[in-house]
Amino acid sequence: MVRSRIFLACFVTAFFLTSAGTAAAYHTRFVADNCNYAGPTPTPYITRDGSTTVALRARYEGYQWAGGCWNDNDRDESPNDPTSDSATGGEGGDCSGFTFKVWRESLTESDAGFLQWGMLRNIHGPYTASRFKAGAGAPNVTVSKSALTNMDALASDSHIGIIYAKNADGTDQIIEAKGEAYGTNIWTRTYRGDSSYGGVRRTGWSS
Amino acid sequence: MLVAACDENDDGAPTTLMNGAKAAELPVDLEGVASPAVLTSFAVRRVEEIEGASAVATCLRQHRDDLPYGSIVMRVGVSGESVTFRNRSRRGLYGCDNSQGAREEDRRWCGGAFGQLDGGHLRDPRLDMGECTTRGGGLVGFAWIEPGPGAKYVVVQQQGYAEVYEVGGGLPVRVTTTSDVEIEGSRATFELSEHYADGRAIRRYRVDARVAG
Numbered sequence: 118m119v120r121s122r123i124f125l126a127c128f129v130t131a132f133f134l135t136s137a138g139t140a141a142a143y144h145t146r147f148v149a150d151n152c153n154y155a156g157p158t159p160t161p162y163i164t165r166d167g168s169t170t171v172a173l174r175a176r177y178e179g180y181q182w183a184g185g186c187w188n189d190n191d192r193d194e195s196p197n198d199p200t201s202d203s204a205t206g207g208e209g210g211d212c213s214g215f216t217f218k219v220w221r222e223s224l225t226e227s228d229a230g231f232l233q234w235g236m237l238r239n240i241h242g243p244y245t246a247s248r249f250k251a252g253a254g255a256p257n258v259t260v261s262k263s264a265l266t267n268m269d270a271l272a273s274d275s276h277i278g279i280i281y282a283k284n285a286d287g288t289d290q291i292i293e294a295k296g297e298a299y300g301t302n303i304w305t306r307t308y309r310g311d312s313s314y315g316g317v318r319r320t321g322w323s324s
Numbered sequence: 325m326l327v328a329a330c331d332e333n334d335d336g337a338p339t340t341l342m343n344g345a346k347a348a349e350l351p352v353d354l355e356g357v358a359s360p361a362v363l364t365s366f367a368v369r370r371v372e373e374i375e376g377a378s379a380v381a382t383c384l385r386q387h388r389d390d391l392p393y394g395s396i397v398m399r400v401g402v403s404g405e406s407v408t409f410r411n412r413s414r415r416g417l418y419g420c421d422n423s424q425g426a427r428e429e430d431r432r433w434c435g436g437a438f439g440q441l442d443g444g445h446l447r448d449p450r451l452d453m454g455e456c457t458t459r460g461g462g463l464v465g466f467a468w469i470e471p472g473p474g475a476k477y478v479v480v481q482q483q484g485y486a487e488v489y490e491v492g493g494g495l496p497v498r499v500t501t502t503s504d505v506e507i508e509g510s511r512a513t514f515e516l517s518e519h520y521a522d523g524r525a526i527r528r529y530r531v532d533a534r535v536a537g
Contacts, residue, residue: 183448183510183536183537201448201537203448203534203536211536214536224454225454225507226454240508240509240510241534241535242454242535243453243454243507243535244454245437245450245452245535246438246537248455253435253455255428274387274438275416275440275537276537312389313390
């Protein structure tokens, strides 16, 4: 009897130790339970107002490294999951995944079409912030920061944010997937005055 | 007279690198590598050794706002070539990637990457894909691998052969794959092994890299 109780105690201890180890390998069910892999819907044209609408749907949602899937309930479904881990399965895009969907980009530079990706379509796109900064993606171009307007972007080698509005003091209201601790939202930023940031424009807007 | 119409050797491995140079002979047998192996080339230079008109200089100029520090490593493989260097703060790693396929505006480098170094290490492999393709249009993925202590060779399993990279320059090794690159998932899988200088295997592993950040 005593021996079986000792065995039980050891088993329970081992179980909890094992569980603690598993908890370190954090994973949410958001992507698995909510996201899809549906094809995009081609649209004949895009407008800056239309992309603003796409961007605002992601506002208040989460941030996921290498992610690109979110809903529109204004709540981060996977807050504070481990940073820089593409396998955590959480809600949200990262900065470049968010930009890819807001700009309604295609997957290849040879396709300059406009593609509407659903909010819950889990896609990041093939471009990092660094590549957007270099003008990668179809059909994106680098532009002078002084020429930037809303729905253009400011990109560095490690981050990209989209201009939601310009402030009178020379700063910008940037809509961006900022980080795991912040999610996706609009912040006043000074990227325009930061030499590590360059201006990037998605071309082809109808208005 | 019979003229060879391909650049493979008897066991099916490519014999030339993407710059047309003949691949050097691998000096050791690599334990556990069954496929025919191709040794990629690499060179290490200091910034002051880079000639202004060279391809490497065009890479450095792309990042002229963030000056390079220390070694610059140039690699040429079968389907891809790359340049890797640290920035002056030593907190960032830059890469320029090139392949044989067409690209917009006839750029010298079809792609590139930046990785923040945290404690001297990358947070992820900084996958670059989408813009770089083979001559036939297939996708080429590039990623940095940080070999473990003692590793002299990093081997990437390609379709039908193994591509061998020498570790050097004190920098992560920029490797290429053409065999499992998926554009929709913005991901690529690298089947890897690391070996000591005498060819003994250290470890065999898989890296599932995703485009991020």
